[in-house]
Amino acid sequence: MSAQNLFSSVGQNRIFRNRSVLVSDFIPLSLPHRESEIRRLAQILSPSLEGTRPNNAFMYGLTGTGKTAVVRYVSNQLSKEALSRGAAVGLVYVNARKDDTSYRVLAQVGKQLNLHLPFTGLSVAEVYSRVTAHVEKLSCTVIISIDEIDSLVREPNGNLLYKLTRMNSDLSKSRVSLIGITNDSKVLDALDPRVRSSLGEEELIFGPYDAEQLRDILHARSSDAFQDNALGADVIPYVAALAAKDHGDARKAVDLLRKAGEVAERLGSERVRTEHVQQALSEIEVDTALEVVTKLPLHSKIILACIADLYVKKQTVITGDVFALYLHTCKRMGLEVLTSRRVSEIINELDMVGVISTRILNRGRFGRTKRIALNVDPEHVRAAISKDDILKTT
DNA sequence: CTTCCACAGGAACCAGCGGACC
DNA sequence: GGTCCGCTGGTTCCTGTGGAAG
Numbered sequence: 001m002s003a004q005n006l007f008s009s010v011g012q013n014r015i016f017r018n019r020s021v022l023v024s025d026f027i028p029l030s031l032p033h034r035e036s037e038i039r040r041l042a043q044i045l046s047p048s049l050e051g052t053r054p055n056n057a058f059m060y061g062l063t064g065t066g067k068t069a070v071v072r073y074v075s076n077q078l079s080k081e082a083l084s085r086g087a088a089v090g091l092v093y094v095n096a097r098k099d100d101t102s103y104r105v106l107a108q109v110g111k112q113l114n115l116h117l118p119f120t121g122l123s124v125a126e127v128y129s130r131v132t133a134h135v136e137k138l139s140c141t142v143i144i145s146i147d148e149i150d151s152l153v154r155e156p157n158g159n160l161l162y163k164l165t166r167m168n169s170d171l172s173k174s175r176v177s178l179i180g181i182t183n184d185s186k187v188l189d190a191l192d193p194r195v196r197s198s199l200g201e202e203e204l205i206f207g208p209y210d211a212e213q214l215r216d217i218l219h220a221r222s223s224d225a226f227q228d229n230a231l232g233a234d235v236i237p238y239v240a241a242l243a244a245k246d247h248g249d250a251r252k253a254v255d256l257l258r259k260a261g262e263v264a265e266r267l268g269s270e271r272v273r274t275e276h277v278q279q280a281l282s283e284i285e286v287d288t289a290l291e292v293v294t295k296l297p298l299h300s301k302i303i304l305a306c307i308a309d310l311y312v313k314k315q316t317v318i319t320g321d322v323f324a325l326y327l328h329t330c331k332r333m334g335l336e337v338l339t340s341r342r343v344s345e346i347i348n349e350l351d352m353v354g355v356i357s358t359r360i361l362n363r364g365r366f367g368r369t370k371r372i373a374l375n376v377d378p379e380h381v382r383a384a385i386s387k388d389d390i391l392k393t394t
Numbered sequence: 395c396t397t398c399c400a401c402a403g404g405a406a407c408c409a410g411c412g413g414a415c416c
Numbered sequence: 417g418g419t420c421c422g423c424t425g426g427t428t429c430c431t432g433t434g435g436a437a438g
Binding site: 101103104119120121122123124126297338339341342345360362363364365366367368 | 420421422423425426427428429432433434435436437438
């Protein structure tokens with residue numbers, strides 16, 4: 001995004017009325033096609049207004065199906081209602097991908113209840129007891145929503161969830177309820193059976209949106225987001241159809257619509273058209289890839305550069321070749337090298353962020369390895385990497 | 395049918411940092 | 417000031433494995 005794009009159009013915007021409606025963490029005033037889930041969750045949580053403990057709940061659904069939005073929406077409403085009734089309800093929302101250790105989750109819970117905790121230095125047990133004591137002192141009902149809870153089950157110190165479900169036995173004046181949110185159906189199986197049954201007191205399942213529902217969602221948002229008549233009539237159906245093919249992810253649909261608006265704006269167009277959507281689609285891919293690549297640590301960049309190098313020359317790129325070239329490159333640059341174990345891990349990380357994709361390949365006599373394919377234009381990789389001073393000479 | 399390759403990926407551990415507590 | 421802690425970003429050592437070659 002250029003500086004021109006950032007400032008030149010401020011105050012004289014022909015496309016957007018309020019762009020922020022289309023950023024992903026915006027909580028809309030209404031959530032079309034999630035009314036029944038909202039009612040259900042509200043019903044589950046309503047005992048908190050009368051000082052009794054709501055059942056724990058577990059919410060499952062693919063990304064962009066509105067789980068997080070529903071939780072935040074209901075939480076907002078509940079906290080307003082609690083305020084007006086004078087009910088003591090504490091609402092906590094934690095994203096376990098961001099705060100991905102027991103310590104950090106607990107610290108986050110404490111922080112949102114106005115308990116200051118240092119980010120390190122204490123033992124997990126100490127943080128747990130401080131949080132518990134604090135909750136007890138508040139004498140209220142605390143509802144803790146843990147989003148992307150799957151990040152927590154694999155944690156070595158992984159009995160946090162068990163401890164949280166049992167926290168009530170350490171409390172007398174206060175109560176704690178948990179809402180677990182995930183998009184990974186396998187989590188349930190991996191969970192400690194005691195946690196599973198406790199969390200599964202209530203279950204909400206979020207199905208993917210179909211194209212028609214996505215259209216409604218986009219319509220609802222766009223009337224606030226765009227100027228009148230700034231949106232071509234076929235744009236929303238087009239975006240909705242694209243997103244519906246892609247697992248009905250509403251977040252992606254909204255992102256795409258915003259990006260299309262930005263493209264139209266940048267091109268000086270008076271209204272958004274489907275061509276802008278197409279361009280937005282390819283820009284989103286390039287943008288995210290580029291952004292990811294520039295932020296990569298040095299050795300990850302080198303490895304990615306090696307992969308890109310090999311990829312343009314060969315049809316199949318393989319871990320061993322990458323490692324060999326990596327060793328050579330490091331030696332040439334006078335850098336110390338990482339082990340093959342670590343390099344293998346970095347390749348997995350690159351796969352995870354999406355710039356490459358890998359598949360395990362069994363070549364019989366010639367061993368088992370990984371075939372690596374580059375997901376982005378090698379030139380883009382080169383461009384992004386060459387911004388790094390150390391790598392400039394290569 | 396057996397062998398054996400070229401790694402994948404799990405487990406345990408470690409150094410070094412920023413920090414709390416007494 | 418010494419002892420504890422969590423976390424990152426590694427290392428070392430290890431066991432596991434699908435299927436072409438022999």
